Amino acid sequence: MVCSIRESESDEKRFSIYTGTKKRLHLRAESREDRVAWLEALHAVKDMFPRISNAELMAPAETVVVSTEKLRQRLVEEGVSEAAIQDSENIMRSELSELHKHVFVLKHKQLLLMETLRHLETEKVDLENTLVDESQNQAKELGSSFRSTHEKDSEGSGSDSYDEHDMHDAAEEDTDDDNNSFVDTRDYFSTSSFRSNGSDFQRLSLESDDDPLDSDDGIEATIRSVGSNYPHVRRRKKLPDPVEKEKGVSLWSMIKENIGKDLTKVCLPVYFNEPISSLQKCFEELEYSYLLDRAYECGKMGDSLMRILHVAAFAVSGYACTEGRNCKPFNPLLGETYEADYPDKGIRFVSEKVSHHPMIVACHCEGRGWKFWGDSNLKSKFWGRSIQLDPVGVLTLEFDDGEIFQWSKVTTSIYNLILGKLYCDHYGTMRIEGNRDYSCKIKFKEQSIIDRNPHQVQGIVQDKNGKTVSTLFGKWDESMYFATGDGKEKGSNMLTKSSLLWKRSKPPNFQTRYNFSRFAITLNEITPGLKDKLPPTDSRLRPDQRSLENGEYEMANSEKLRLEQRQRQARKMQEKGWKPRWFTKDKGSDTYHYVGGYWEAREKGNWAACPNIFGQVPTDTNLD
Numbered sequence: 173m174v175c176s177i178r179e180s181e182s183d184e185k186r187f188s189i190y191t192g193t194k195k196r197l198h199l200r201a202e203s204r205e206d207r208v209a210w211l212e213a214l215h216a217v218k219d220m221f222p223r224i225s226n227a228e229l230m231a232p233a234e235t236v237v238v239s240t241e242k243l244r245q246r247l248v249e250e251g252v253s254e255a256a257i258q259d260s261e262n263i264m265r266s267e268l269s270e271l272h273k274h275v276f277v278l279k280h281k282q283l284l285l286m287e288t289l290r291h292l293e294t295e296k297v298d299l300e301n302t303l304v305d306e307s308q309n310q311a312k313e314l315g316s317s318f319r320s321t322h323e324k325d326s327e328g329s330g331s332d333s334y335d336e337h338d339m340h341d342a343a344e345e346d347t348d349d350d351n352n353s354f355v356d357t358r359d360y361f362s363t364s365s366f367r368s369n370g371s372d373f374q375r376l377s378l379e380s381d382d383d384p385l386d387s388d389d390g391i392e393a394t395i396r397s398v399g400s401n402y403p404h405v406r407r408r409k410k411l412p413d414p415v416e417k418e419k420g421v422s423l424w425s426m427i428k429e430n431i432g433k434d435l436t437k438v439c440l441p442v443y444f445n446e447p448i449s450s451l452q453k454c455f456e457e458l459e460y461s462y463l464l465d466r467a468y469e470c471g472k473m474g475d476s477l478m479r480i481l482h483v484a485a486f487a488v489s490g491y492a493c494t495e496g497r498n499c500k501p502f503n504p505l506l507g508e509t510y511e512a513d514y515p516d517k518g519i520r521f522v523s524e525k526v527s528h529h530p531m532i533v534a535c536h537c538e539g540r541g542w543k544f545w546g547d548s549n550l551k552s553k554f555w556g557r558s559i560q561l562d563p564v565g566v567l568t569l570e571f572d573d574g575e576i577f578q579w580s581k582v583t584t585s586i587y588n589l590i591l592g593k594l595y596c597d598h599y600g601t602m603r604i605e606g607n608r609d610y611s612c613k614i615k616f617k618e619q620s621i622i623d624r625n626p627h628q629v630q631g632i633v634q635d636k637n638g639k640t641v642s643t644l645f646g647k648w649d650e651s652m653y654f655a656t657g658d659g660k661e662k663g664s665n666m667l668t669k670s671s672l673l674w675k676r677s678k679p680p681n682f683q684t685r686y687n688f689s690r691f692a693i694t695l696n697e698i699t700p701g702l703k704d705k706l707p708p709t710d711s712r713l714r715p716d717q718r719s720l721e722n723g724e725y726e727m728a729n730s731e732k733l734r735l736e737q738r739q740r741q742a743r744k745m746q747e748k749g750w751k752p753r754w755f756t757k758d759k760g761s762d763t764y765h766y767v768g769g770y771w772e773a774r775e776k777g778n779w780a781a782c783p784n785i786f787g788q789v790p791t792d793t794n795l796d
């Protein structure tokens with residue numbers, strides 16, 4: 173939020189912004205005119221959000237107490253007769269009560285407007301969903317989309333260019349002529365380079381704790397107990413302690429350091445990465461796979477409603493791990509793979525980066541009684557301060573008894589790229605289509621300025637005739653509940669009638685700056701004996717990621733640069749007909765499916781067809 177804006181007096185291109193939370197930001201426009209345009213736009217935005225607190229807005233109209241005492245005294249001083257004084261008092265009271273009535277009506281109107289606003293917001297989300305396809309076509313190159321937003325902004329009518337400094341402001345104040353670094357507003361735009369790095373795949377989820385001694389709360393244990401007689405596997409409980417001291421680097425400082433350079437060509441250092449790749453992040457979505465085991469069991473016992481409810485909870489649970497995570501996963505190299513053999517969860521998983529332009533990751537997971545697969549291809553839009561990611565493609569879940577469910581992920585936005593605390597939110601409607609009795613619609617509510625109850629999810633399950641048979645509600649970062657019926661029965665108290673479907677696991681004992689869950693901590697571990705079995709393309713063998721995990725930042729950075737250099741050949745490889753190893757594109761559609769054979773090849777230790785993607789480029793391959 174912009175608190176105050178100030179122009180430099182000594183330099184006609186410079187200006188600064190104070191946000192109330194961080195230090196003053198110093199910027200430099202291209203020209204004097206450019207600065208005028210910037211200031212106009214900034215003031216216009218500022219005026220759009222007058223500062224009224226939520227509490228103030230929602231408070232009921234207070235009863236106003238009117239005293240006529242002062243009026244009476246004054247009239248007595250004037251020697252006015254008692255009758256006239258009483259008359260005056262009555263006049264004053266009646267006028268004020270009129271006014272009071274008026275205020276009351278206004279207050280009421282305001283509440284109604286707020287209601288409407290809320291309602292409109294919900295409608296907006298729905299509309300956006302219908303429009304998603306269209307807007308995707310329009311999603312052009314990031315940079316250009318931001319530039320056009322800016323052009324529109326600068327057309328906005330300008331308000332005064334003078335802004336008084338508020339209290340914090342004075343405290344934070346720097347003189348115009350000091351040596352504060354500033355940023356060229358032109359370079360500012362090129363931050364679009366984050367797109368390609370950020371548009372990686374998948375959400376994650378929080379892990380169940382495998383250690384029987386370290387049990388979670390009771391409810392969860394009962395939920396999980398169904399269908400899970402899985403063996404215990406010892407997995408690590410913490411990441412390695414960092415070798416080097418962590419460096420705090422802000423995105424902003426990165427931008428500053430790269431003034432004058434084409435930011436799309438600047439590689440972000442590893443400080444912005446978390447030590448897992450997008451391939452591993454896909455697997456993180458399966459943290460709560462016990463929900464699918466349970467869904468399978470319910471269906472087998474003939475309860476297809478409970479089946480879809482668990483599938484719905486699973487679809488939501490995948491988002492849990494995105495909360496509090498603000499580093500980006502490593503963008504895998506073309507042909508990089510990841511395997512996860514988790515007998516302790518009854519699942520095994522394979523993923524591969526199947527395309528570099530656009531960046532697509534395909535994955536496939538086998539559980540007991542079900543298979544789950546999909547590919548991730550994100551369309552991203554850069555809005556200046558935020559990035560919007562619209563996932564394309566469907567996820568498919570197939571139970572061994574032939575019941576199939578398909579759904580797509582909702583929109584994710586990452587906010588505060590430039591200033592403030594980075595966070596992401598998910599919003600839109602997810603439709604889970606089944607091939608049998610039920611389908612389900614889940615709405616992820618968009619967080620709004622007036623509605624301070626973030627992360628809300630609501631859904632309904634409908635039968636073939638479109639009748640609502642059950643409702644779902646909860647939060648994507650906490651828990652999901654369901655209640656039977658359409659939730660409209662008179663006098664029914666949703667909370668007392670509802671039952672828990674899913675609850676997020678508790679955080680690990682060893683927190684790191686990556687905010688990994690217990691499950692996420694295990695993803696990059698090379699468990700005893702695993703190293704000899706992995707293909708040379710596995711994410712766990714990626715040197716820069718390994719170094720980052722170990723806290724060897726210098727090493728991680730140089731290795732990352734080397735691999736990124738290599739990756740520049742990926743486009744050429746693709747053009748020359750490079751094909752993924754474990755997945756193939758369906759005919760007539762753009763989705764990938766697993767061709768099989770991974771675990772068989774692993775059994776034989778036969779990785780002949782897997783290139784050494786992390787090593788040095790062999791000199792005899794002439795890719796250029």
Ligand SMILES: CC(C)CCC[C@@H](C)[C@H]1CC[C@H]2[C@@H]3CC=C4C[C@@H](O)CC[C@]4(C)[C@H]3CC[C@]12C
Nearest residue numbers: 366370372373374375444497498499500581584
């Ligand atoms: C500029 C840098 C430092 C910003 C860091 C961005 C982080 C927060 C971004 C980068 C990639 C993003 C992920 C990319 C893809 C998906 C799949 C989607 O269905 C759910 C959200 C999820 C899982 C995103 C969550 C947020 C994410 C992890």
